[in-house]
Amino acid sequence: MSDRKTPTIDLGRRVFLKSLLTGSALFLVDSLTKGPVVAISRTANAAQAAIATSRYPRFQAQYAPGMGFPQSVASGDPTPTGAMLWTRVDPRVSPGLTTDKVDPGLVQWMQDPASSPNEDVIEAIRQGRFVQFEISEQADFSHIVLSGFAPIYQDYDHIVKVDVDGRLQPQTTYYYRFITRSGHVSRTGRFRTLPTAGAPVRSVRFGYVSCADYTNGYYNAYRMLAEEELDFVIHLGDYVYESVGDPQYQNPLPDRQIHLPGGKSKAFTLADYRTLYQTYRSDPDLQRLHERHAMIAIWDDHEFANDTYFPAVAPDDSPESDPSRRLTANRVWFEYMPARVTFDETQSFDRSIRIYRSFSWGDLAEFVLTDQRLYRSAHPCGEKELGERYLSPGCPRMNDPDQTMLGEEQKAWFLDRMKSTAALWKIWANEVQYTPLKLFGQYLNLDAWDGYAGERREVTEALKKAGVRNWITITGDLHTFEANLIHTDYDNASDEQAVGVELMVGSVTSSNLKEMLKQTIHGSISGSNPLPLSAVKQMIADVYGPVSSLSEGIMDEVIRRLSELITMQNPWIKRFDSTTHGYAVMELTRDKATWRAYAVSSIQSRDARKSLLFECEIPRDQARLDFSHG
Template identity: 50%
Template sequence: MYFNDSVMDDENRASFPESFLTGSAFKVIDGLPDIDTESHFASHPVGKGFPQSVASGDPTSSGMMLWTRVDPSLEAGVSDTEIDGEGFHWLKKPHDKNDSSSAEIIDQGKTVMFQVSTSPDFSFVDVSGFSPIWKDHDHVVRIDLDGMLHPNETYYYRFITKGGLMSKVGRCRTLPPEGSDCSAATIGYVSCQDYTSGYFNALAHLADEQLDFFLHLGDYVYEAAGDASYQTGMEARKITLPSGEDKAFTLEDYRHLYNVYRTDPDLQKLHEKHAMVATWDDHEFANDTYAPAVAPDDSLEPDPERRHSANSAWLEYMPSRVYVPSRSSSSDALKLYRSMTIGDLATLYVTDERAYRDAHPCGERELERYFTGGCENIHSPDRSMLGREQKEWFLGELKNSNSLWNIWGNQVQLTQLKFLGRYINLDAWDGFAHERQTIAQTVMNEGVQNFIALTGDFHSFEASYLQEDYSRDGYKFGVELMVGSVTSSNLNEMVQKNLNNLFDHTTPLPRNATLEIFRTFLPDALSESIVPTKFLFKELQNAIKIENPWIELFDSTSHGYALLELSKSRAVWTACAVDSIKENQAPKSVLLQCEIPNGEVAINVKEKNSFFG
């Protein structure tokens, strides 16, 4: 969470009690309460009172973050002032004297009871207790059970209110202990899910996969909702912000975005079935944002109050175990960067590529950020995307890794991407070439094995080689596996919409850059005698692959998700595409698939069902 001195004052920090930030505000009770759940809740439909259903996240070998939100019109909540600075206490042993204020809060119905079980019917409850409904934080519930569960185990969980409302049942799985023998793991991952652009069919299919957890690489929500240029004409998917503005600027606006997104049944299904590991990209705050809290499409002046609002809503709605530094910390940002280890098989490193990054290297106009010849500043050693502390952490984690596979949860394109000699996107790692080179040198010099970057943001499926330098004979040291968008417009849709004068700010490139590409590539495409769009895009995609030979697989015509299946012998990447995002429910198919053998920097293609190749 970005805070500078003008925002992170005592009053604002007090608005986030330590027990809320850590998820530690709960009491644990031994065994089930004296209640017949079957008869007591028979009169209430399961899920009533929990409009955003349930979610879990940040699994460890001994715990999990649990999350829900309670309808404020049906149940009360507890204010921050009612929870003391040390949290919400209750002793485990029934005969010990408990804190009377906690008992009063429970009796007043300001908490939920949670139950966690290895049995889907809750015939035996492993852990149960009470946790506050945080009235001052949009009535959410946050619980961190790290240290209370068993490793490598599937758990089921649910929430119950004093008034007898019961949530749906969520499912999650803890990880094997660090260093323990682990033969296989599967990670699903997604990015860029604009609610107004279409239905989340991809998420429903991802929910049906056998996963250890799923990774969300950012753009979980889009800040622009009311602007007609963001809308698709789908009445059922329109969003009106409380402020009436086209974009979110206030805490109420950002909360409303998460509130609406989380009512989507496909997104709910995914959260109910699997734990999530999340980071953010730009649209959780504003397009192409950089530090300190600058939204360049709106103003080049920092807006820390807006950034605080955006990040507060993210923290409230995400079941994530992240660190909020004290005022005495040398950093002023919510620390999303973290790692999690899956036995001896893999370590996932999740970074934050927005809160610390410098401004764009060549200027803030659209054609200085996109489809540009670049400038010397791209290679400046003084520029950083990760920031000093995060970069030192990341490089240190890589140097000390003992895992067979080293997986980077990376938001924006890592490999170089040029077209007609120009950089396509300096909002990605091409704008931070020196720091990218530093990471490459660390991986190579330290002998970091099986290095794979999982990437989102560009609304395209792509399998590419990471190289020491991006020449045709550059040394290969790893692999980048990019996932397409859930709903946000891909390059093919960008071409169609721009050539038909339809505005859509969810496209991966802005309109001015798209038009400039075609003025340069195929000038006749903008004339009266326009060539067929399908042919035009095929030519564009083929040209991109020719100019960037490190790209092995590329498709920007589809929406979907990706899977990374890890074993001791190989990693298998599968890109899955849905047939449509304009209809509620659509079949899926395998679009692309490749294999990376253990100990080799190789992309062995197994499936290539993209029309464009």
């Protein structure tokens, strides 16, 4: 720890705090089973701790839940003994502390276990620059199992991040809340800890989502997912969109418009990106999802910019690298996501943060999450013309193993995790389509794994050679529901030769193929389109011929023909639906995996219903899709 800088804390009258250990968030914990006890060190005796704690105030709720916490609460990255807890405090409630670094992965203790708590810490708590957190197994907090104080980080947009890993019991449901010195209390959050690593487990049930353009519609899918009985939720990226819409050619819902401080239609500055997250997290349906379930999140491209690649290039905005903008996007993602990752702004953009990581659910499942944006190569065939990235005939570079999606370091880590885990099911949280997607001999999207086909084959063959079974890839990005078989050789593929399964979830709100078809007719455009409208127009012309007017019947016919052609020309794609929005739920047992894809009836109104779109089973030790619905 000695290589980390000691944070400075601005208390107005007091400028520094001598006794903080190097690192980040001060974390003062007390176990109320024996009365308040501040954890000064792991070896501090109860008498010393009790004396110290008596000098701290206890914060009492005086306002209605939620006031002073405009983004509510969230939990994430659960472990067998804890989770990351998150909130943001309205700066009008407390100015918070000024510090130069936050490291939520570390619990901070007083430096000298034999001494009394530092007066500056006590003063900061009394001034309300900390929040009190409480954790209970009861929703009414009638018995508190863990509580304490954590700082409000002024320089990190007044967020609070508390890691309680190591302090709770496995496979237990907990409730948590935050209280300020002024008596503002957050709404209650809930999360469930994981089973002990390697412990025998019978089942796990989780949901996953992707692609949620705030301006494009209401988050009905989030609300419905929140009501599911789940152990946790995985977010596959595009949690926010850097594009907020230009009213000259877009028409966001009247109450879903976002105006960025920078005055542009895309986020570029720290204030811009923070405005995105503040606005998205103000949505009641997204808040409900975070309050009900722990979230394990990765990013895709729109948390920074569309179709981004190394070194911090946003090809739709500029061909030049923009490391400052990328570093800003990294920082704000770190600020707002309840993820057990660290951020170091003194490092280069690609070393400032590492979001790839894994989680174990007992002996039943290993969840491996990758980052497919920060390290990836540029698109293989170029950027200038439409056919170089979308509806492309391809080029030799795409088959070169050095054309990398993961980067060498991450790829080695990924293969090691997938091959070495003893868990029965291996679930890969993967951002972009893994299996090929072609139409009339052209690749629809070389921003997906088709543009990195050499590395795709290398990865697939390595897992096959290692004898990895029960491998399921969960995917987002294309705003489409798909169920696909994974092969090593797609030119000579038969169902019996499949080595894995890919299950893609449609978008929460971002434009799907049916909506893009409407845009081509009406001359509008959305910032959340997965493909350029010019590519969609070409696809329509190839499938149906010129379309100058639109009726529901014609649109349905075009979509039906297109879907049939895609499944016919890509025989590993067993289901394809790009007409709706929704979420997916997966249940893993000792015998099978069950996947259910749910559609929502509308994103233009909050009055929506859900329906089952697809349901299938993947038998244990077989790369096979058995459909019972859809």
